Amino acid sequence: MWPLYAAGFTTAFGAHSIAANLGGFTSGGASSFLVLGGLLALYDGAEVLLKPVFGALADRIGTRPLLLGGLVGFAAASALLSSPTMGGCCGWRAWGRVRRPPRSPRPPPRWWPG
16 A cells, blocks of 8 residues: 555655646746746646546556556656756755845834834
């Protein structure tokens, strides 16, 4: 059962880390919420369309080899995309960029503590 848990965690972690960091790596026209939403919808649409394909493949070769092969492939692709030679686009570089939010130009109300 552990390969199933590992596959679920790895794919969910990968998809959410890409979605969370996607805005930091866009510039120009791709920085709008509409474009980012479209890219995430494209990812979800591809997932929906490819589920029957991989379901048929699982029926043909078995679920365990397909699950383990997909897990190894996803881990290899994630390692490649997070390597320093590829720019570390999936999170390693983003860990060092945590900043404080900008200060509000308005003063806080009088009842606000601090």
